Amino acid sequence: MSHDHEKIVKATLKNMPDMDTIFDLADFFKVFSDSTRIRIMCALFEQELSVCCIAESLNMEQSTISHQLRILRRENLVKVRKDGKQSYYSLADDHIKLIFEMGLEHITE
Amino acid sequence: MSHDHEKIVKATLKNMPDMDTIFDLADFFKVFSDSTRIRIMCALFEQELSVCCIAESLNMEQSTISHQLRILRRENLVKVRKDGKQSYYSLADDHIKLIFEMGLEHITE
DNA sequence: TGAACATATGAACACTTATTCATATTACAT
DNA sequence: ATGTAATATGAATAAGTGTTCATATGTTCA
Numbered sequence: 593m594s595h596d597h598e599k600i601v602k603a604t605l606k607n608m609p610d611m612d613t614i615f616d617l618a619d620f621f622k623v624f625s626d627s628t629r630i631r632i633m634c635a636l637f638e639q640e641l642s643v644c645c646i647a648e649s650l651n652m653e654q655s656t657i658s659h660q661l662r663i664l665r666r667e668n669l670v671k672v673r674k675d676g677k678q679s680y681y682s683l684a685d686d687h688i689k690l691i692f693e694m695g696l697e698h699i700t701e
Numbered sequence: 702m703s704h705d706h707e708k709i710v711k712a713t714l715k716n717m718p719d720m721d722t723i724f725d726l727a728d729f730f731k732v733f734s735d736s737t738r739i740r741i742m743c744a745l746f747e748q749e750l751s752v753c754c755i756a757e758s759l760n761m762e763q764s765t766i767s768h769q770l771r772i773l774r775r776e777n778l779v780k781v782r783k784d785g786k787q788s789y790y791s792l793a794d795d796h797i798k799l800i801f802e803m804g805l806e807h808i809t810e
Numbered sequence: 811t812g813a814a815c816a817t818a819t820g821a822a823c824a825c826t827t828a829t830t831c832a833t834a835t836t837a838c839a840t
Numbered sequence: 841a842t843g844t845a846a847t848a849t850g851a852a853t854a855a856g857t858g859t860t861c862a863t864a865t866g867t868t869c870a
Contacts, residue, residue: 616808618735
């Protein structure tokens with residue numbers, strides 16, 4: 593080896609987040625890594641929506657949407673408001689749009 | 702149904718990005734959805750690093766790191782500088798730290 | 811040239827994940 | 841009560857992904 597490993601390893605680990613944080617981060621970004629979930633979140637930028645409206649808008653099965661909404665709920669990215677038979681979903685985090693925009697900025701460079 | 706679907710669907714689709722963009726976004730965030738890749742990027746916040754230094758720092762196999770670096774390269778998140786036998790990797794996008802911080806902000810709320 | 815080292819890569823495997831189908835649950839209307 | 845509609849969920853399946861092992865490629869030095 594042509595460079596001082598030990599020193600470099602130490603410096604590298606100095607500001608490394610702990611594993612719990614790393615896993616949480618990975619789980620968080622995992623939510624954004626699926627096209628269906630992205631489309632759902634984009635749909636919710638406009639207004640709160642019922643499950644069937646989301647399904648109809650994206651032209652996908654209701655079951656698929658429900659499953660994905662569950663994941664979005666689990667990661668606290670959407671919230672539900674129940675009204676009669678319907679469940680109305682809306683975004684739970686103001687940063688979501690910003691996060692999308694950062695992604696867009698990268699891919700359109 | 703208790704609300705006007707057609708109108709809502711139209712409004713929802715109005716500002717929806719096209720599918721190409723959606724897929725690109727998903728692919729971009731997919732890179733951030735793995736703990737090993739996150740750790741690699743965190744390591745590179747400090748300084749450029751050779752493959753073996755990364756492997757040693759994260760206590761993982763060289764092959765694993767190489768495979769993940771390929772993915773990071775493919776999505777233009779790291780760049781390589783070859784010097785003799787070694788390949789030195791560094792971050793290719795200034796926004797990466799910001800993206801991490803947004804993720805952290807969400808998970809620590 | 812040959813040995814040693816750093817990195818890259820293909821194949822195999824175990825594991826995860828998204829979607830679909832079928833069905834359960836809940837709310838409402840008659 | 842019964843039927844209908846909206847949503848949620850479990851099981852099954854197909855596709856995707858990360859790691860490992862083995863090996864190839866490329867570089868340096870003796």
